Amino acid sequence: MALGFIKKIFSFRKDEPAASAAAPEAEDDLPEAIETLIVPDKLDHEDDEDPLAELAAQAESVAEFEHTIDAEPAAEPEEAVSLLAPEIEQYIQPVEPVDPIAPVERVLPAGFSSAADRTPEPLPIEPEKRRTWIERLRQGLARTSAQLSSQITSLFTKRKLDEQTLQDLEDLLIQADLGVETAMRIADTLSSERYGKDVSGEDVSRIMVGEITKVLTPVAKPLELDLAHKPHVILVVGVNGTGKTTTIGKLAAKLSRSGLKVMLAAGDTFRAAAIEQLHIWAERTGADIVSTKLGADAAGLAYEAYEKARASGHDVLIIDTAGRLQNKTELMAELEKIVRVLGRLDPDAPHTVLQTLDATTGQNALNQVEIFRNIAGVSGLIMTKLDGTARGGILVAISAKHKLPVYFIGVGEGIDDLEPFNAQDFAEAIAGLQSTNK
Numbered sequence: 190m191a192l193g194f195i196k197k198i199f200s201f202r203k204d205e206p207a208a209s210a211a212a213p214e215a216e217d218d219l220p221e222a223i224e225t226l227i228v229p230d231k232l233d234h235e236d237d238e239d240p241l242a243e244l245a246a247q248a249e250s251v252a253e254f255e256h257t258i259d260a261e262p263a264a265e266p267e268e269a270v271s272l273l274a275p276e277i278e279q280y281i282q283p284v285e286p287v288d289p290i291a292p293v294e295r296v297l298p299a300g301f302s303s304a305a306d307r308t309p310e311p312l313p314i315e316p317e318k319r320r321t322w323i324e325r326l327r328q329g330l331a332r333t334s335a336q337l338s339s340q341i342t343s344l345f346t347k348r349k350l351d352e353q354t355l356q357d358l359e360d361l362l363i364q365a366d367l368g369v370e371t372a373m374r375i376a377d378t379l380s381s382e383r384y385g386k387d388v389s390g391e392d393v394s395r396i397m398v399g400e401i402t403k404v405l406t407p408v409a410k411p412l413e414l415d416l417a418h419k420p421h422v423i424l425v426v427g428v429n430g431t432g433k434t435t436t437i438g439k440l441a442a443k444l445s446r447s448g449l450k451v452m453l454a455a456g457d458t459f460r461a462a463a464i465e466q467l468h469i470w471a472e473r474t475g476a477d478i479v480s481t482k483l484g485a486d487a488a489g490l491a492y493e494a495y496e497k498a499r500a501s502g503h504d505v506l507i508i509d510t511a512g513r514l515q516n517k518t519e520l521m522a523e524l525e526k527i528v529r530v531l532g533r534l535d536p537d538a539p540h541t542v543l544q545t546l547d548a549t550t551g552q553n554a555l556n557q558v559e560i561f562r563n564i565a566g567v568s569g570l571i572m573t574k575l576d577g578t579a580r581g582g583i584l585v586a587i588s589a590k591h592k593l594p595v596y597f598i599g600v601g602e603g604i605d606d607l608e609p610f611n612a613q614d615f616a617e618a619i620a621g622l623q624s625t626n627k
């Protein structure tokens with residue numbers, strides 16, 4: 190009899206009509222009873238208690254409830270529990286968070302460094318994981334690198350290196366967004382090594398990797414956190430859709446995992462969906478969040494978030510912002526106000542102003558850095574979507590021009606798809622060269 194009742198409960202939960210045996214007046218009570226019985230977080234048990242044991246305490250209500258439905262004699266509590274157990278187990282497993290963020294000891298994650306010791310030694314990346322994201326990076330840049338390689342190969346087939354081929358090579362490299370400066374350096378190095386001689390595609394790739402690595406190495410830096418001043422404030426800026434909110438989620442995951450207390454602030458107050466999106470990331474990563482109502486003043490929110498983060502001892506505060514470049518004047522005023530307000534609370538805040546760049550946008554990313562650097566005093570970059578059909582060459586041009594640190598790269602939409610930026614890996618992926626040192 191108890192089993193019949195359980196079946197009724199589960200069929201009801203799956204949004205099917207309750208079995209006809211249920212008395213009509215009892216049906217209204219079903220949802221609550223079901224929640225009490227089968228949704229683990231409604232059980233109000235401590236973490237270290239067995240949820241099934243906890244159920245035993247509630248089993249009487251099973252029997253009682255059954256009684257109200259079927260007017261049958263109540264089942265013994267133990268019987269009800271043993272019958273419920275297998276069904277309940279199914280519901281307990283999925284309720285585990287998809288990406289549990291268990292705080293561990295307080296060691297900064299890879300890609301961050303502490304201002305206190307200033308000896309950034311990135312944590313080793315597991316070989317398996319490393320392979321996966323490098324492959325994604327290569328795939329993302331495959332179109333750029335394949336196109337470039339085939340053009341270079343056809344340029345040098347059966348030709349000795351002369352002025353014209355050097356000029357053609359430079360043009361190819363500029364078309365791949367690498368920037369005039371780097372294109373010229375690659376051509377110069379090639380010229381000094383092989384002028385008047387045969388040149389293979391591999392020669393060019395090798396020199397490309399060398400020159401690109403030289404440009405990128407000085408900017409491939411960890412994001413330094415000054416944990417002596419709590420909270421360390423990271424303001425995240427960038428054009429719409431470049432990956433600000435997603436990147437904030439990924440950063441929060443890394444920091445929370447290393448045991449740091451993270452607060453997020455939903456500073457993009459113009460879209461309800463933006464606020465909601467950040468709430469979801471906060472939930473997934475175990476970070477706290479401060480948000481306000483739609484259309485509220487973003488600087489006011491930043492102020493409130495800072496005060497709360499300081500009062501509750503949060504290590505890091507990450508502030509999301511809107512990126513409406515179409516209304517540049519308004520955006521500029523808003524970002525300036527956020528920076529000004531934070532500066533009143535802590536003269537060094539925001540300690541980091543991070544700009545996200547979408548790798549699929551190409552040349553336009555260069556202008557975006559120019560604009561946001563002026564508006565918000567960008568202090569470092571993260572390039573996202575390098576797993577897509579990326580045009581990553583522009584990062585070389587940006588680095589040569591702005592020399593801003595590049596902390597991480599986004600290689601997917603998932604919580605772990607953010608990797609510390611590595612100059613050589615990136616250079617090899619652009620040149621389409623297989624890694625030599627892994």
Ligand SMILES: Nc1nc2c(ncn2[C@@H]2O[C@H](COP(=O)(O)OP(=O)(O)OP(=O)(O)O)[C@@H](O)[C@H]2O)c(=O)[nH]1
Nearest residue numbers: 429430431432433434435512573574599600601602
């Ligand atoms: N493939 C891929 N997608 C990404 C990456 N980073 C972000 N995205 C996706 O890009 C889209 C835009 O990302 P958001 O984080 O919402 O961008 P945003 O800058 O906050 O956008 P606004 O709030 O509109 O200004 C989302 O669909 C993300 O899932 C990445 O590294 N790889």
Ligand SMILES: [Mg+2]
Nearest residue numbers: 433434457463
């Ligand atoms: Mg956003």
